[in-house]
Amino acid sequence: xxxxxxxxxxxxxxxxxxxxxxxxxxxxxxxxxxxxxxxxxxxxxxxxxxxxxxxxxxxxxxxxxxxxxxxxxxxxxxxxxxxxxxxxxxxxxxxxxxxxxxxxxxxxxxxxxxxxxxxxxxxxxxxxxxxxxxxxxxxxxxxxxxxxxxxxxxxxxxxxxxxxxxxxxxxxxxxxxxxxxxxxxxxxxxxxxxxxxxxxxxxxxxxxxxxxxxxxxxxxxxxxxxxxxxxxxxxxxxxxxxxxxxxxxxxxxxxxxxxxxxxxxxxxxxxxxxxxxxxxxxxxxxxxxxx
Amino acid sequence: xxxxxxxxxxxxxxxxxxxxxxxxxxxxxxxxxxxxxxxxxxxxxxxxxxxxxxxxxxxxxxxxxxxxxxxxxxxxxxxxxxxxxxxxxxxxxxxxxxxxxxxxxxxxxxxxxxxxxxxxxxxxxxxxxxxxxxxxxxxxxxxxxxxxxxxxxxxxxxxxxxxxxxxxxxxxxxxxxxxxxxxxxxxxxxxxxxxxxxxxxxxxxxxxxxxxxxxxxxxxxxxxxxxxxxxxxxxxxxxxxxxxxxxxxxxxxxxxxxxxxxxxxxxxxxxxxxxxxxxxxxxxxxxxxxxxxxxxxxxxxxxxxxxxxxxxxxxxxxxxxxxxxxxxxxxxxxxxxxxxxxxxxxxxxxxxxxxxxxxxxxxxxxxxxxxxxxxxxxxxxxxxxxxxxxxxxxxxxxxxxxxxxxxxxxxxxxxxxxxxxxxxxxxxxxxxxxxxxxxxxxxxxxxxxxxxxxxxxxxxxxxxxxxxxxxxxxxxxxxxxxxxxxxxxxxxxxxxxxxxxxxxxxxxxxxxxxxxxxxxxxxxxxxxxxxxxxxxxxxxxxxxxxxxxxxxxxxxxxxxxxxxxxxxxxxxxxxxxxxxxxxxxxxxxxxxxxxxxxxxxx
Numbered sequence: 061x062x063x064x065x066x067x068x069x070x071x072x073x074x075x076x077x078x079x080x081x082x083x084x085x086x087x088x089x090x091x092x093x094x095x096x097x098x099x100x101x102x103x104x105x106x107x108x109x110x111x112x113x114x115x116x117x118x119x120x121x122x123x124x125x126x127x128x129x130x131x132x133x134x135x136x137x138x139x140x141x142x143x144x145x146x147x148x149x150x151x152x153x154x155x156x157x158x159x160x161x162x163x164x165x166x167x168x169x170x171x172x173x174x175x176x177x178x179x180x181x182x183x184x185x186x187x188x189x190x191x192x193x194x195x196x197x198x199x200x201x202x203x204x205x206x207x208x209x210x211x212x213x214x215x216x217x218x219x220x221x222x223x224x225x226x227x228x229x230x231x232x233x234x235x236x237x238x239x240x241x242x243x244x245x246x247x248x249x250x251x252x253x254x255x256x257x258x259x260x261x262x263x264x265x266x267x268x269x270x271x272x273x274x275x276x277x278x279x280x281x282x283x284x285x286x287x288x289x290x291x292x293x294x295x296x297x298x299x300x301x302x303x304x305x306x307x308x309x310x311x312x313x314x315x316x317x318x319x320x321x322x323x324x325x326x327x328x329x330x331x332x333x334x335x336x337x338x339x340x341x342x343x344x345x346x347x348x349x350x351x
Numbered sequence: 352x353x354x355x356x357x358x359x360x361x362x363x364x365x366x367x368x369x370x371x372x373x374x375x376x377x378x379x380x381x382x383x384x385x386x387x388x389x390x391x392x393x394x395x396x397x398x399x400x401x402x403x404x405x406x407x408x409x410x411x412x413x414x415x416x417x418x419x420x421x422x423x424x425x426x427x428x429x430x431x432x433x434x435x436x437x438x439x440x441x442x443x444x445x446x447x448x449x450x451x452x453x454x455x456x457x458x459x460x461x462x463x464x465x466x467x468x469x470x471x472x473x474x475x476x477x478x479x480x481x482x483x484x485x486x487x488x489x490x491x492x493x494x495x496x497x498x499x500x501x502x503x504x505x506x507x508x509x510x511x512x513x514x515x516x517x518x519x520x521x522x523x524x525x526x527x528x529x530x531x532x533x534x535x536x537x538x539x540x541x542x543x544x545x546x547x548x549x550x551x552x553x554x555x556x557x558x559x560x561x562x563x564x565x566x567x568x569x570x571x572x573x574x575x576x577x578x579x580x581x582x583x584x585x586x587x588x589x590x591x592x593x594x595x596x597x598x599x600x601x602x603x604x605x606x607x608x609x610x611x612x613x614x615x616x617x618x619x620x621x622x623x624x625x626x627x628x629x630x631x632x633x634x635x636x637x638x639x640x641x642x643x644x645x646x647x648x649x650x651x652x653x654x655x656x657x658x659x660x661x662x663x664x665x666x667x668x669x670x671x672x673x674x675x676x677x678x679x680x681x682x683x684x685x686x687x688x689x690x691x692x693x694x695x696x697x698x699x700x701x702x703x704x705x706x707x708x709x710x711x712x713x714x715x716x717x718x719x720x721x722x723x724x725x726x727x728x729x730x731x732x733x734x735x736x737x738x739x740x741x742x743x744x745x746x747x748x749x750x751x752x753x754x755x756x757x758x759x760x761x762x763x764x765x766x767x768x769x770x771x772x773x774x775x776x777x778x779x780x781x782x783x784x785x786x787x788x789x790x791x792x793x794x795x796x797x798x799x800x801x802x803x804x805x806x807x808x809x810x811x812x813x814x815x816x817x818x819x820x821x822x823x824x825x826x827x828x829x830x831x832x833x834x835x836x837x838x839x840x841x842x843x844x845x846x847x848x849x850x851x852x853x854x855x856x857x858x859x860x861x862x863x864x865x866x867x868x869x870x871x872x873x874x875x876x877x878x879x880x881x882x883x884x885x886x887x888x889x890x891x892x893x894x895x896x897x898x899x900x901x902x903x904x905x906x907x908x909x910x911x912x913x914x915x916x917x918x919x920x921x922x923x924x925x926x927x928x929x930x931x932x933x934x935x936x937x938x939x940x941x942x943x944x945x946x947x948x949x950x951x952x953x
Binding site: 189190193224227228229230232288309310 | 728899
């Protein structure tokens, strides 16, 4: 089994290997988004966050997912904007029930055949103009992040630029509420084991990978966590990053989360790209433009 | 013969009193003849205005004229008042049952077969509660707007509940309302009130209203006041004791109700309406910082709320909410709020907070895109209307032009938030005249222009309002690195205090907000004097990070602004450090001076 520590070596050495590996990540990311869409279609008033999280878990388990980067989350109503979140335990699903017009976010990170994806899906039950606006405003962030990563700007600066854009749009930066305030984190392949325990919702294998990245990064001056702090004051590190800009506006939150591939190629187009452009939020923007 | 002369006189009188163009008719019912006036297009929905005590229908003249543009407005003199005749004998002729007969007769005459929208003030509201809760009027009332007049049955239940289990709070509420009802006891004495009204009290009443209740002069009260008041005393004598002793237990409203509560009412406690949802489901609450005679002192606001409520009932869209969702929606619904510096930071958050309370927003800023964006988002979260305006607050001519435009297109501003400001850091000796000018132009002159230009229009309208000026904790916390900024903000603070004293008599409040360290983009737009451009950039970034780490959100300042307006607070330090500095400036100013000498780590 490929150790999968770095895509970068694969990129330069073997293009076929790269595509096979990336295809694996793309497959699991698609699977996760399919799950999100399937579960979102089944949501109706009265369903609780716990139930929605369980639906995601079962849907993915039935399709062969055995390990997780983290277990599925579901946030409803003002919890999509992390209103009054003080401690990380508040991220876990609660008994909050869905109501008509409520926004919701499904966030899951399955591991499938050793490949990890981490996705976030925002939607709302019925009409909610504020939520529509938030989703539309996310497009600029997807473009901004890719452009600045290709420019090899320090991650901390990109983080600040994203935050500035959010403020200019009138929103609050809500990924700040995540552990370490991260807008993104590295993901990688993990070993498939027969037993895959989780710790506080996070798969131990993935945590181990993250910890080892953190250790290596600490020596080499980079971090697998893309945060507003000095430890992120370095150019983008080649690898796969799960990027999750999260907007909040007065009790309504929206995010997307998908994999950004960063390579050490000199060609700007090749140096960074979104793994997949056929995702629900991207399709939604294209449809809006077409309409 | 006789009636003809009377009508001729009446028309003459009503013209003088502002009920121009009213079509009058007389309706006979139960031994009295009621004088009914109609305004506006009879094809429109009918809004019926019922006056209180000691008034006649002319108390509504201002509101009626405004409502007549949209509705068929009907007013009538309650029996024994104005130009309606009094029952004989007076005793027993003013019971709520008989008043209900009157209403039915008038409604049948002016709007046969179509339900009317009732609006009552004072005793007009007390009667209208009876109309809205008895079975025989069911289907005849489309909506009811109540101000300063509780249902006697609800009042009776309110007292009973508090007497039955008088907790300290309930006892205090009882005593409070008991004290406010002093005139009710006096009105129960025989003969004495009649003598007073026909004698000295009747003569002095207009002056008393002007001085104590701030009712503007002009056409009100009418010359019929002494007889109105003398006959009206029987409203109390015929109804109060029987109803309070044995309140009806089935006094549930059979129509939608809007309750407008003046917060400064000297005769009615706001606590009277605490349990009102029990009697009127889907109650729409409004509060108004005014005294008892709102139809005279706040006609614009009443017209806007009545119009909104009546229109909502006529359209009958159940999904459309009449009141916005945010806090203080009862207070700011439909009001016009102008915020300067609204493209970012505290200004934008304030605009959003007012928008959530249902206010109409004018977002003013130099940054066109930001102002438009604020207006756009404000509409999404509850502002019925919002506009972005590009104006530099330091430019007097531009501000004048803006004020003219606002007056012509949007109306008079109810709440003005002078928030625009820029930062400037650097020692006094390194601050150039240019720097000083720039800071004072925006931070001080911007506020002066705003207060002068918009404040004047507010005062001229004479219907109250509020001005909020954003000062700063730097207004009372000296610092060796912020001399120009602190000076400008200290001036804003003092300006606000002086203006507050000046405008207090006109029902206009002035508040100074002193936020402290708030996470906004003021850090990145601040100038640092006496350093290179590069060093300035570095300090801006460092300051932005430090403010980011402090991370006090502008939304909390916006909440403080709304609270300050509602409570009419004078000076509001917001963040803990601002509150600490405010306290220290009063009790330990020397410690504050020591802090002023510290160079912040930038």
